[in-house]
Amino acid sequence: MEACPMTVYIKPYKKTTIYNKRNITIKDIAEIAAPVSIENSLEKIQVLKIQENKKKNYVISIIDIIKAIHKEYPDIDVDNVGETHSIIEYSPNENKENGILTFLKVLSVCCILFAGGGIAIMTFHTDAALPDVLRQLYKMFTGIQTDQPYWIQVPYSIGIAVGIIVFFNHFSSKKITDDPTPIEVEMDTYEDSVEDCIIDSIIEEKRRNK
Structure with missing residues (x-):
């Protein structure tokens, strides 16, 4: 057998x-x-x-x-x-991270994201005429006309912050749930695309050199 x-x-x-x-x-x-x-x-x-x-x-x-x-x-x-x-x-050698340089890079990215995100939110609110909408809502509920409807503006602002925290699944350095964050998912997708591109490029180069 x-x-x-x-x-x-x-x-x-x-x-x-x-x-x-x-x-x-x-x-x-x-x-x-x-x-x-x-x-x-x-x-x-x-x-x-x-x-x-x-x-x-x-x-x-x-x-x-x-x-x-x-x-x-x-x-x-x-x-x-x-x-x-x-x-x-x-x-040939393992690259050692420079702590100060890494901190400066992270700080720069945070500043850019903070400024860009803030401008984007303000621009959206201006285009949607949100201040006028909040004033009208205030008048509907209270019957009082005011330019500063704080009791609507403050909860709305807090809601934006809470919504962002829940969406990105992060508060400070801690995750709210064990699920990957949207940024982690996008980064993983991006890395897969880069790796596939590297593989295709090297394979094509080998074919040309045969």
Whole structure:
């Protein structure tokens, strides 16, 4: 009776950052589920040797990984349960963050967002003639004509702040719920688009160089 071939399950990461390591192994870019007797050996199989010691992006396909495995273990069946392409972001040295520079960047962004958001809200209220609407509401409920309907303006202003906090799911550094914020969702979508673009660009470059 013919023995069934051994099956190995592999899950490549979408993106991996590597610092100062030019021999890239399967363990660096993927998770492996295999029999204990060969798992360690599979993780050490080299899939890429970086020639240039400079910051650069590389792409490894699942085909490259399967070929590397079959070179050492030709009888193994490889079942991919992850990404079809894996980005390697190589850098000779790990960049250390400058705390002061990071603080200044965050402060600048906060100032720009605060000013821009404030102007946008004021412009919208001007276009919608909100001050006139609030004065009319005040007169409807009280029968008094006034230019400063504070008991309507103050709750409305508080409501805007509460609405923004609830929508963005953040108050100070704490989340209101465990759900991702709209900004986190947009950033994740943006990162996926950038990574797909990098993969397509590198694959196209490889095709031209063949």
